[in-house]
Amino acid sequence: MARILVVDDEKGLRGFLSGCLVTEGHKVDEASDGEAALVRLRAHAYDLMITDLKMPGMDGLQLLEAAMAEQPDLQAIVLTAHGTVEGAVQAMRLGAFDYLQKPVSGPAEVRLLAARALERRSLLAVKERASRDDAPPRLSWGDPAMEAVVRQLEKVAATDATVLLLGESGAGKEVAARTIHARSARAAGPFVAINCATLSEQLLESELFGHERGAFTGATERKRGRLELADGGTFFLDEVGELRPALQARLLRVLQEKTFERVGGTKSIEVDVRWVAATNRNLGDRMAAGEFREDLYHRLAVFPLRLPALRERPADIVPLAEAMLPRIAAHVGRRGLRLSDGARARLAAARWPGNVRELANTLERAAILVEGDGAEVRVEHLVMDPMSVEREGGAAAVSVGAASASPAASTGEALTMDQIERRAIEDALAAVGGNRRQAAERLGIGLRTLYDKLRRYGIKES
DSSP states (O other), rough: EEEEEESSOOOHHHHHHHHHHHHHTTTTEESSSHHHHHHHHSSSOOSEEEEEEESSSSSSSHHHHHHHHHHHTTTEEEEEOTOHHHHHHHHHHHHHHHHESSSSOOOHHHHHHHHHHHHHHHHHHHHHHHTTTTTOSOOOSOOOOHHHHHHHHHHOOOOOOOOEEETHHHHHHHHHHHHHHHTTTTTSOEEEEEESSSSEEEEHHHHHEEOOOTTTTTTSEEOOOOHHHHTSSSSEEEEEEOHHHHHHHHHHOOOOOOOOOBBBBOOEEEEOOOEEEEEEOOOHHHEEEEEEEOOHHHTTEEEEEEEGGGOOOOOOGHHHHHHHHHHHHHHHHTOOEEEEEHHHHHHHHOOOTHHHHHHHHHHHHHHHSSSSSOOOOGGGGGGOGGGGSSSTTTTTTEOOTTTTOOOOGGGOEEEEHHHHHHHHHHHHHHHHTHHHHHHHHHHOHHHHHHHHHHHTOOOOOO
């Protein structure tokens, strides 16, 4: 089903065109002139517009130009009277797909041309996704802990149910969200994501819902929000547990009513999206503390799905590392790298508190350290994050090896795990000028985990 806008100042012709398309299962809106059509285009995302060229006020060519600026992926068919085909040719130069000459021969002609235009839009969307390499990575390489997860994900992907993904930071929640989208009936539509933890409340509201010109200082033009851009596809709310109460209320309304207003606007905008949310927080604890709305939780948790941490699916670790290594190596200018048996064993034995992100960081460091293309990544190239090392009894002393970036490497100093961990955090903060979010990413851990460790070790902001 597509969403189509029919624009013509003749009521009878509008009704005829709409009827031809509604019987094919499409949702059709009508507008009697260019100005009314532009209002609808600013309120909704359309797959196809059929417009007359000759209309009072804003003509079809002006409308087409404005529509393509508003929605660049919109397909358009123009209606032209006999003897004015040159106008249709000009419209096609502006981006129209094709034209219909009046009088229209019958419903079959309308349906055929509309189907061809919609097919072109679908093919362009597939091509665009392929060019962005949006195909999600594999979720699992067969670890038993992931079998039930993959099975449940495949079942829910075939529906339009709202999914709440739970799990530690870096456990692969966005990969799961993209997999749900790719295996759903909305796969040809957009996949739009937003991280609720990375933006201030005002910026997050603007990013979500868009804003009107003059809505706040710096809003010099109208902006469509990400939610609006996701119409017809999947919207992924990452770290939804970080949403402030005011935004939780607005989000609840969108989930309930499927409408919202831009910041500074009064016009209701309809959206048709499939919701996937994710969090590494315990929402039960947040609800008990009054920090997360229970009604919003129940709207999001229609189908909750927990993703196991990387250490809980050890059979996936080495295959995942081997799949990631070529891409990571290419990023740092290396080709043909491979893991030695010792490196595989070392990776499999680590705990990976930072999950897949931490594994990727370790492989990137290794790719930088090896010499030349086609080299073997060995144990000494795996500069492991101290937080990944297995604890033996919780307070075992660990001798920092030659591969460590710690200053203790040159002295053979024996340090406890807590000392190594503290030093790693201090080094990461120093490397990024004290930026805690960048330090967390460098360490392969969540920002909240970093804050907890800063308090634990009494590390003050410099």
